[in-house]
Amino acid sequence: MNIADYKGVWVFAEQRDGQLQKVSLELLGEGRELADKLGVKLTALLLGSDIDDMAKELIAYGADKVIYADSPLLKHFTTDGYTKVICDLVNKEKPEAILVGATFIGRDLGPRIAARLSTGLTADCTGLDIDSETRHLQMTRPAFGGNLMATIECADNRPQMSTVRPGVFEKLPKDASRAGEIEKVDGNIAESDIRTKVIEVVKSVKDIVDIGEAKVIVAGGRGIGSKEGFEIVKELANVLDGTVAGSRAAIENGWLDKAYQVGQTGKTVRPNLYIACGISGAIQHLAGMQDSDYIIAINRDADAAIMKAADLGLVGDYKKIIPELIAQIKVMNNN
Numbered sequence: 001m002n003i004a005d006y007k008g009v010w011v012f013a014e015q016r017d018g019q020l021q022k023v024s025l026e027l028l029g030e031g032r033e034l035a036d037k038l039g040v041k042l043t044a045l046l047l048g049s050d051i052d053d054m055a056k057e058l059i060a061y062g063a064d065k066v067i068y069a070d071s072p073l074l075k076h077f078t079t080d081g082y083t084k085v086i087c088d089l090v091n092k093e094k095p096e097a098i099l100v101g102a103t104f105i106g107r108d109l110g111p112r113i114a115a116r117l118s119t120g121l122t123a124d125c126t127g128l129d130i131d132s133e134t135r136h137l138q139m140t141r142p143a144f145g146g147n148l149m150a151t152i153e154c155a156d157n158r159p160q161m162s163t164v165r166p167g168v169f170e171k172l173p174k175d176a177s178r179a180g181e182i183e184k185v186d187g188n189i190a191e192s193d194i195r196t197k198v199i200e201v202v203k204s205v206k207d208i209v210d211i212g213e214a215k216v217i218v219a220g221g222r223g224i225g226s227k228e229g230f231e232i233v234k235e236l237a238n239v240l241d242g243t244v245a246g247s248r249a250a251i252e253n254g255w256l257d258k259a260y261q262v263g264q265t266g267k268t269v270r271p272n273l274y275i276a277c278g279i280s281g282a283i284q285h286l287a288g289m290q291d292s293d294y295i296i297a298i299n300r301d302a303d304a305a306i307m308k309a310a311d312l313g314l315v316g317d318y319k320k321i322i323p324e325l326i327a328q329i330k331v332m333n334n335n
Contacts, residue, residue, distance in 0.1 A: 006096040006158040023101030025171035049075035059180035069187035167268035216242025222249035223278020263288040281306025
């Protein structure tokens with residue numbers, strides 16, 4: 001393999017039911033920065049059926065070029081179908097880096113593509129950069145149970161591949177005036193290429209809020225002590241027009257739904273305000289919320305790790321502090 005033959009940064013633009021996923025737009029923002037450092041084009045790769053309108057949106061969010069395969073066989077995600085189309089395009093176009101969102105689809109698709117292309121993949125990255133001397137993609141992710149951060153390079157194979165969790169990067173402002181190249185391909189796919197057939201799509205109906213979009217989050221941890229203890233945490237979130245969330249300990253104890261978990265094994269969030277109640281501040285949790293604009297920690301232990309990450313630390317019993325906060329906020333709201 002001559003790695004000098006590979007040029008360009010690609011972002012897999014994941015869509016579901018005709019809706020672009022937020023993580024794809026976030027990756028375009030980061031991909032734009034990487035492509036500019038390398039002096040190459042940023043290409044969005046889009047697969048689906050009846051997806052013509054989405055190509056222009058990807059240009060508006062930072063892509064120089066959009067390659068999209070439109071076929072009824074690509075309407076629903078299948079590992080076989082998507083892998084074949086993407087690998088065929090990669091072998092033809094030879095991008096040097098491919099970024100994939102670490103969604104349920106991306107975590108299935110990314111490793112399959114990497115294996116078929118005989119290249120490496122760094123999963124669940126929290127940072128991406130370019131080595132100015134070697135032009136290698138530097139991929140940073142938590143390692144050894146989240147106890148340290150490792151920066152990994154794929155020096156000898158191309159393309160360099162990374163999956164990135166939603167919420168890690170920020171999307172660029174939409175610019176409808178941006179011009180770019182749009183290339184439609186047929187995908188060169190047949191029914192025989194797909195070993196599974198989607199008979200029916202059944203969506204579970206849950207009243208779940210996407211904490212990744214929340215501007216205010218009030219999160220509780222092991223220190224809350226019980227599911228009943230979360231009622232006061234939820235009340236604080238409500239008076240702030242925010243969303244409740246939890247650490248891994250809170251979710252594993254069954255106090256909140258898994259969808260509300262913040263941290264390395266949950267979601268990455270970056271709200272304007274993050275209030276951590278009874279959370280010690282393990283690195284696994286900090287990895288999911290440390291980029292919040294303003295962090296308030298409520299904890300009995302003045303030396304807890306969360307205090308070092310917080311802009312404001314309140315030492316004491318959350319059962320006494322939170323009711324007082326709620327009362328003061330209600331007074332302010334009434335005024």
